[in-house]
Amino acid sequence: MTVQNIVLSGIVGSTAYGLAHEGSDIDRLGVYAVPTVELHGLHRPKESHVTTRPDRTLHEVAKWCRLALGGNPTATELVWLPDELYEVRTPLGDELIGIRSSLLCAKRVRDAYLGYATQQFRRLEARDAGPVSEDGRRRTAKHARHLKRLCHQGLELYATGRLTLRVEDPQEYHDFGERVAADVAAALPVLRAYESAFDETAPVLPERPDEAAAESWLRRVRAHLYTAETAGS
Structure with missing residues (x-):
């Protein structure tokens, strides 16, 4: 192309x-x-x-x-x-x-990043409902990593107005993915914790872009x- x-x-x-x-x-x-x-x-x-x-x-x-x-x-x-x-x-x-x-603006950043993270969680739940293959386990771990990354990056952008793409500790994300691959419920506390963090954080971003x-x-x-x-x- x-x-x-x-x-x-x-x-x-x-x-x-x-x-x-x-x-x-x-x-x-x-x-x-x-x-x-x-x-x-x-x-x-x-x-x-x-x-x-x-x-x-x-x-x-x-x-x-x-x-x-x-x-x-x-x-x-x-x-x-x-x-x-x-x-x-x-x-x-x-x-x-x-x-x-x-x-950037505060509401759209919050809605988009948390919204995408929630979509990842819904995918995890849907995959957990059926039989799990090795490929399915890898995909679950990948979705879990994306969930955690989206939450972290979205909160950083919301709170500081800047976005750091490279995560500080890649192994932490890989370990999280493996925990969620073993038990999808392990992702929910992370999602809820970031929802609370957004609620408690004063954004530096304006109301409108x-x-x-x-x-x-x-x-x-x-x-x-x-x-x-x-x-x-």
């Missing part, structure tokens, strides 16, 4: 979290911009391109902005990667990283590509 005008792209997922093991997939996430002229036709251009082998997800810039403004954890992590994990980083991508804090900052950046992207198109015609 060839996608033009990639603005920012990097390695995300377990590699970024420091939780990868031998044989782990390498996940990539990025944003691209469709040629501005294509926005004026009868049909809207495709907003996402997803492939496996390699595992890569690319969102069109407008869709990515909507996801990030909604607090989507997966979209958000793209602009908080360690420098060495970026594979494509354009000047417009640097501008996007520069406004990353403006895209700065949509104007996202809109301004998006218009610069559109103007840049329009100028490039007309100059080449």
Whole structure:
């Protein structure tokens, strides 16, 4: 799959979290911009391109902005990667990283991160209802690690306005995953503890994200590509 005008792209997922093991997939996430002229036709251009082998997800810039403004954890992590994990980083991508804090707000971060963590717990419960294979045990451990990571990262973002993707103690997460794989009920106290922590923490994030900052950046992207198109015609 060839996608033009990639603005920012990097390695995300377990590699970024420091939780990868031998044989782990390498996940990539990025944003691209469709040629501005294509926005004026009868049909809207495709907003996402997803492939496996390699595992890569690319969102069109407008869709990515909507996801990030909604607090989507997966979209958000793209602009908080360690420098060495970026594979494509354009000047417009640097501008996007520069406004990353403006895209956040307290309620959406809390709802999104706790919401995703709760989804992981529901998956654990559903898997626990049937027979457990070795593959199922591995998946349960993986979902448990994601639950704990989402809770921890969401609370950090909520309380400090910053996001650290690489976990401090990877072994703690792997051990937690194994405990939950043996007994799914072990995940619930962790989820409840983080729910209480959110309740007791005063957020540093504003009540609403700065949509104007996202809109301004998006218009610069559109103007840049329009100028490039007309100059080449």
